[in-house]
Amino acid sequence: MSKYSVLVVGMGKRGMHHATTFNANPKFQVAGICDIDPARLDAAAAKLGNPQKGTDVAALAKAVKPDVFCFCTLPNLRTPMIKAAIDSGAKLIAFEKPVALTSAELFTVRDLIRKAGVKAVVSHQHRYGTHYRKVKEIIASGALGRVHTVYGTATGWMTHMLSHLIDYTCWFNDYTGASWAMGQAAGRVKLADNHPSPDYIGGFVQFSNGVRGVYECGAGAPDVPEASRWWGKCRMGAQGSEGFAEVFTNGGWRSLTKSGGYQTGEGVMNYENDMPPYIQEMADWLDDAKKVHQCNFEHACLGAEIMLALQRSAAEGGQVALPLTAGVDEQALLKAKVPDRPILVSFEQNKKEFGIV
Numbered sequence: 001m002s003k004y005s006v007l008v009v010g011m012g013k014r015g016m017h018h019a020t021t022f023n024a025n026p027k028f029q030v031a032g033i034c035d036i037d038p039a040r041l042d043a044a045a046a047k048l049g050n051p052q053k054g055t056d057v058a059a060l061a062k063a064v065k066p067d068v069f070c071f072c073t074l075p076n077l078r079t080p081m082i083k084a085a086i087d088s089g090a091k092l093i094a095f096e097k098p099v100a101l102t103s104a105e106l107f108t109v110r111d112l113i114r115k116a117g118v119k120a121v122v123s124h125q126h127r128y129g130t131h132y133r134k135v136k137e138i139i140a141s142g143a144l145g146r147v148h149t150v151y152g153t154a155t156g157w158m159t160h161m162l163s164h165l166i167d168y169t170c171w172f173n174d175y176t177g178a179s180w181a182m183g184q185a186a187g188r189v190k191l192a193d194n195h196p197s198p199d200y201i202g203g204f205v206q207f208s209n210g211v212r213g214v215y216e217c218g219a220g221a222p223d224v225p226e227a228s229r230w231w232g233k234c235r236m237g238a239q240g241s242e243g244f245a246e247v248f249t250n251g252g253w254r255s256l257t258k259s260g261g262y263q264t265g266e267g268v269m270n271y272e273n274d275m276p277p278y279i280q281e282m283a284d285w286l287d288d289a290k291k292v293h294q295c296n297f298e299h300a301c302l303g304a305e306i307m308l309a310l311q312r313s314a315a316e317g318g319q320v321a322l323p324l325t326a327g328v329d330e331q332a333l334l335k336a337k338v339p340d341r342p343i344l345v346s347f348e349q350n351k352k353e354f355g356i357v
Helices: 011-025 037-049 058-063 076-088 105-114 130-141 158-174 271-287 297-316 328-336 347-355
Strands: 004-009 028-034 052-054 066-071 091-094 119-122 147-154 178-186 202-206 211-217 232-240 243-248 254-257 261-265
Touching: 004 058, 004 271, 011 028, 011 037, 011 066, 011 232, 011 271, 028 037, 028 058, 028 271, 037 052, 052 058, 058 076, 066 076, 066 243, 076 091, 076 232, 091 271, 105 297, 119 271, 119 297, 130 158, 130 232, 130 243, 130 261, 147 158, 158 211, 158 232, 158 297, 178 297, 202 297, 232 328, 297 328
Parallel strands: 004 028, 004 066, 028 052, 066 091, 091 119, 147 211
Antiparallel strands: 147 232, 178 202, 202 211, 232 243, 243 254, 254 261
């Protein structure tokens, strides 16, 4: 059986998660790896069967000519990576969230991918956890009655976490498009982070089917006591006329419905369990164009526009209509407009994570 060749760019934690899972799948073979750190590159190569390696992405991609171009880099490198992937002739591009830091870049990368006709997926892989799938199953069954609200909170900062919150709640709402968003932001500490974010952002989204989305992310987001690990303090769910169902990234799930009563179940985010189906669906999509990946790029773009609209609203005020029609630099807007005042946290543990003495 022939294998799809893979080039993985970025040999940090997430890059190695991808590379080792690709290599463990009989449909793939890691043919090349790239990183700016030669020592990290050498260490990774020894664990991956010694594929071709290099520090120059474009040159290595042209040499390897991969079927799959996967990059796990900082979020400020989206456009050059996607250009390198397309130039290499890759059939599928896989990359980390968020899709882009600004709507201007979102429109650029979306145009590049659509024009090239290449498949693309974005790593919203938490959905493969049994607890996430159980909540989606309950919502899809109709047990909640008329769903009127979806919601997500996370104490991690925006560029790490908000993309996840929005994508999974859009999944709960069958990826219905949004009509508008309105948001607010506070705190400047994490604007200087390599995942630049206001310390706290929250807001509302109106979906075209009448469902309301409510989101909070960062230092002011509420504690999720069901999850002990700080980065796992994420709550996502849906409320309807006959009940609710919600999932905690590192704390299982629970539901209360008119027909089923109160139910709970276990589940934690686990890369060893969540990555294999995420990778397998890439093979399925490459084998059969009708088997579109759950984490496909077009779905991710719906969430990206919502995330960027919340930022634009926080900086400029008022509601922002969706879909967006013009690209701007939301990062610059936030840096210019977010007040220079100490953030007020929701619980003590957030003080350490946001540098508050």
